[in-house]
Amino acid sequence: MSSHLDNIPSTPGKFKMDKSPYRLRHSSYFSLAKLTFWSVVFLGIILIFFFHSPSSSPLPSDPSRRSLRTSNWGGPAWEKRVRSSAKPRSRNGFSVLVTGAAGFVGTHVSAALKRRGDGVLGLDNFNDYYDPSLKRARQALLERSGIFIVEGDLNDADLLIKLFEVVTFTHVMHLAAQAGVRYAMENPMSYVHSNIAGLVSLLEVCKAANPQPAIVWASSSSVYGLNTQVPFSETHRTDQPASLYAATKKAGEEIAHTYNHIYGLSLTGLRFFTVYGPWGRPDMAYFFFTRDMLKGKPIQIFEGPNHGTVARDFTFIDDIVKGCLGALDTAEKSTGSGGKKKGPAQLRVFNLGNTSPVPVSDLVSILERLLKVKAKKMIMKMPRNGDVQFTHANISYAQREFEYKPTTDLQTGLKKFVRWYLTYYGEKKSAV
Numbered sequence: 001m002s003s004h005l006d007n008i009p010s011t012p013g014k015f016k017m018d019k020s021p022y023r024l025r026h027s028s029y030f031s032l033a034k035l036t037f038w039s040v041v042f043l044g045i046i047l048i049f050f051f052h053s054p055s056s057s058p059l060p061s062d063p064s065r066r067s068l069r070t071s072n073w074g075g076p077a078w079e080k081r082v083r084s085s086a087k088p089r090s091r092n093g094f095s096v097l098v099t100g101a102a103g104f105v106g107t108h109v110s111a112a113l114k115r116r117g118d119g120v121l122g123l124d125n126f127n128d129y130y131d132p133s134l135k136r137a138r139q140a141l142l143e144r145s146g147i148f149i150v151e152g153d154l155n156d157a158d159l160l161i162k163l164f165e166v167v168t169f170t171h172v173m174h175l176a177a178q179a180g181v182r183y184a185m186e187n188p189m190s191y192v193h194s195n196i197a198g199l200v201s202l203l204e205v206c207k208a209a210n211p212q213p214a215i216v217w218a219s220s221s222s223v224y225g226l227n228t229q230v231p232f233s234e235t236h237r238t239d240q241p242a243s244l245y246a247a248t249k250k251a252g253e254e255i256a257h258t259y260n261h262i263y264g265l266s267l268t269g270l271r272f273f274t275v276y277g278p279w280g281r282p283d284m285a286y287f288f289f290t291r292d293m294l295k296g297k298p299i300q301i302f303e304g305p306n307h308g309t310v311a312r313d314f315t316f317i318d319d320i321v322k323g324c325l326g327a328l329d330t331a332e333k334s335t336g337s338g339g340k341k342k343g344p345a346q347l348r349v350f351n352l353g354n355t356s357p358v359p360v361s362d363l364v365s366i367l368e369r370l371l372k373v374k375a376k377k378m379i380m381k382m383p384r385n386g387d388v389q390f391t392h393a394n395i396s397y398a399q400r401e402f403e404y405k406p407t408t409d410l411q412t413g414l415k416k417f418v419r420w421y422l423t424y425y426g427e428k429k430s431a432v
């Protein structure tokens with residue numbers, strides 16, 4: 001009995017030839033038809049691939065890329081605004097390019113610099129990682145004190161070059177980044193785009209500038225990753241990131257080392273520990289707990305293995321701002337110019353935390369008191385999506401170098417946040 005199994009060669013690679021010319025012609029006819037059929041299918045797939053709409057892409061779209069195309073800059077009036085915003089009030093004042101100026105930390109740092117007489121020019125791509133209307137409101141706030149935020153992307157090298165042509169920046173306060181630990185599983189490329197490519201794009205322009213600016217930039221406490229030694233010190237290992245966000249910040253620290261080593265750029269990295277406060281970020285727990293508690297929605301509180309406490313070294317925004325200014329004030333000049341190193345330059349990394357970790361359950365109790373609302377708590381196991389169980393900063397290095405000393409406890413800081421939140425979103429006035 002013959003079966004289809006008969007056509008399979010007994011020895012792999014050897015095929016029994018059918019000598020009949022008719023069968024040969026017949027089979028080549030079918031092969032040709034098959035080939036034509038599959039070529040059409042293949043061509044179809046290629047066409048679909050090229051002409052499909054972006055919304056049907058299996059890859060997540062990168063919000064910061066979208067804004068790269070929308071940036072609109074240039075012209076004499078624009079240059080005048082840029083120059084006037086970056087001009088310090090006094091002769092010794094700094095002229096600072098603040099990237100991520102429409103962000104939470106960027107807005108506060110820009111306002112503080114301007115208040116003390118420095119010139120500030122902002123740069124932000126206003127991406128929609130979280131509600132862009134909050135970024136626009138921060139922009140309006142800064143505009144009232146004479147700060148212009150240029151709308152553009154870090155990766156727009158032509159724009160960066162133009163900004164450095166128009167203004168001789170003494171300092172760059174680099175805060176623009178794709179923030180958030182969990183979002184990295186949804187849109188990993190946005191982290192590569194802003195935190196790696198964007199950083200290199202900025203450093204390339206800074207290295208070529210003449211004179212080169214001194215650069216202070218935001219790294220993150222998340223670089224400590226799976227490190228278990230506490231409190232976290234700058235000397236501890238940071239080679240076990242628990243999220244892509246942390247990995248891109250760690251990469252940033254290594255990239256900073258390279259640009260310092262080759263081009264003489266003065267670089268200071270700041271590892272912020274869970275910053276909170278007015279004008280904060282809606283993707284952070286203290287912010288969305290407040291929103292959901294006011295709406296009567298349940299909130300998820302994570303616990304570690306064996307019911308372990310999840311705690312954070314929450315740091316109030318005003319303390320972070322003092323740390324940023326301290327780092328800028330003690331930053332030495334870059335030593336290179338026009339892309340050439342002339343001598344060794346300063347390279348530093350500081351922890352900026354509060355040094356008193358608070359369990360997330362305590363954060364919720366404080367919010368309950370301030371909002372006069374009982375939280376509907378859902379206790380859940382912490383998912384493995386990049387968060388770590390505990391953060392605690394050792395800040396003695398920043399204390400030594402620029403007398404960094406946080407002064408706001410969580411209770412006081414949250415009170416200020418909640419007051420802002422209720423005013424901004426016009427919620428229940430009876431709370432606080």
Ligand SMILES: NC(=O)c1ccc[n+]([C@@H]2O[C@H](COP(=O)([O-])OP(=O)(O)OC[C@H]3O[C@@H](n4cnc5c(N)ncnc54)[C@H](O)[C@@H]3O)[C@@H](O)[C@H]2O)c1
Pocket residue numbers: 064099100101102103104105106123124125126127135152153154155174175176177178179180193194198218219220221271272273274275276281
């Ligand atoms: N807030 C925290 O708790 C915390 C903790 C550790 C580190 N950090 C770091 O501090 C910095 C500021 O954080 P934040 O809380 O103000 O975040 P944020 O998201 O509010 O601010 C970042 C700003 O950068 C902008 N931006 C992002 N990618 C850009 C790009 N490619 N080009 C131009 N602009 C771009 C965004 O539009 C945003 O306004 C970030 O580098 C962040 O990673 C923050």
